[in-house]
Amino acid sequence: MINLFDNNIDDFTFLLDQMGSDVLINDNPVKALITNTNLEQNYDDRRISSLSPLKRGDIVVYSGKKYMIISEVNGQRYNKYKGIMRHLPHHIIVNSKCRFYYLDCYINTSNLGVIDGRVLSMPDGDITVISNDAIKDFDFKIDARFLLYGQAFKVTGIDRFSKPGMLILTCEKDLIDEQADDLINGIAGGLSCPVDFVSNGIELTVGNTHQLNWTSAEDAPVKFSSSDITIATVDANGIVTGITAGQATITVANATNERIRDTVTVTVKDTPAGYTISLTSTGDLEQINKGYTRTYNAVVAESNNVVNEPVKWELFADDQVSTTTLAEITSQTGTSCVVKGIALGYVQLKVSLVSDPVVYIWQRIRVKSLI
Known part of the structure; x- marks a missing residue:
């Protein structure tokens, strides 16, 4: 005979095997014994017993419905965990300063x-x-x-x-x-809570990058995606990289509500045949200490052979469009320039071929604290 109240875990395991239900507890599949209760007539409450740990607030999915453990569970009793779970009939989307939270819940009210x-x-x-x-x-x-x-x-x-x-x-x-x-x-x-791109369209060549510029109400976090990552990719900071020639759509969306979004078309063109530009530096290409300078040298190659072709140096804000006060070019020649960090943040250095401005590269630079 099975004794439901003794400490024999084998008896309860047998009950689970014969009468238990497959449920999810916090998305983890477990076996549990579910029984009815008349504790509260206004709600769909059930008793739950399981060998798996339970605690108040746990979400249980049973028979396609979501329940929440509402009773305090003080460890095991008779080698099992027991609690009361309540059906969560409502699903609401709470807007807190353009951050959206999705709650499965039940409601109490006297009015x-x-x-x-x-x-x-x-x-x-x-x-x-x-x-x-x-x-x-x-x-x-x-x-x-x-x-x-x-x-x-x-x-x-x-x-x-x-x-x-x-x-x-x-x-x-x-x-x-x-x-x-x-x-x-x-x-x-x-x-x-709109999210909007500043640019209407973007063009770049294969292998080059472009920093997207956008606005988000209440500075709500956003996330990016590309319609075709074989043409253009985009990272978490909104930097687009051209992969192959073609067009792709880049989407920026509120990170907690993807219905709020904007898109921009990116056109990727083949790199003009012949010339390429690369950079070398006296130190880390990607950062300069505030108040200090760094020298950048341009290496121009034609069919992998270094040639003597001058370049043009330009410094922009991180959106690759606006002017910047975070850094400045203090001197330049056709093959090198000196950039000084002024204030903390990111700037973009554009290097383009004087004889063919379609050939260019971007270098993102962080102006950082010395400490």
């Missing part, structure tokens, strides 16, 4: 009717949103907003201390802003 996960009436006021505390390392702010069934709410309180592992947001009704709120996609303030 609003909640049945089967739908808000029926909102005559007044406040709701409490309960989720797991997965965003504790992010910059989550008071006054963050979200939309729920066509109604706007504003966060007035953030509690992640009273029930460790859970995030409890006190929220109040807010006015819909039709100019800022993306009502179609259900994103509060989604229309007021």
Whole structure:
């Protein structure tokens, strides 16, 4: 006979094998015993028992639904972990200064009717949103907003201390802003967080790079992608590199909401036959100490043979377009120049062939502190 209350782990393992369900706990597949509970009639609560560790705030995926462990789990009892999990019927997108957080949650309220996960009436006021505390390392702010069934709410309180592992947001009704709120996609303030490229189009030759310039509302983080990495690649800092001749589309998107994006077309041309330019330096090509100088030398080659062809030296801001005050060229000849670091940051040195300006290279330089 199986005794559910003794310390025989083999009995519980047998139960798991015969009656257990395959679930995900924080995305990890495990076996668990799920049973009904009548502890709270207004919510879909279940008991969960497993040999795998459980803690409050853990997300459990069971029968295609997301649940959260809401009970405090104080280690093993009878060689297993036991807890109460609650269904998370709502999925909201919270906008905190153009940083977007996606929360699966349940809602508590005394003023609003909640049945089967739908808000029926909102005559007044406040709701409490309960989720797991997965965003504790992010910059989550008071006054963050979200939309729920066509109604706007504003966060007035953030509690992640009273029930460790859970995030409890006190929220109040807010006015819909039709100019800022993306009502179609259900994103509060989604229309007021644009990300835009400054350039309309970019041309570069194979092997050369170009620093993209963009704006992002609230300085929200962005990420980049290329439609065809065989033609042009782009790194996390927005530096595009030409790979082969052709056209590619570069996209910049809000790092936490990819619906907010902008694109620019990059045209990559073949390097003109014959000439190439490379640089040498008295030290590290990529950096200069503030207040110091570095000499750059241009080596021009034709069919891999060094030739005596003069070059033109130009210094730009990191966007490869604007002027810069972070560094200056103090002297130059047709084959070398001296760059002085003035203030901390990045500048771009352009070196082009005088006889054929289509032949050029960029050198990104960091002006850094001596210490």
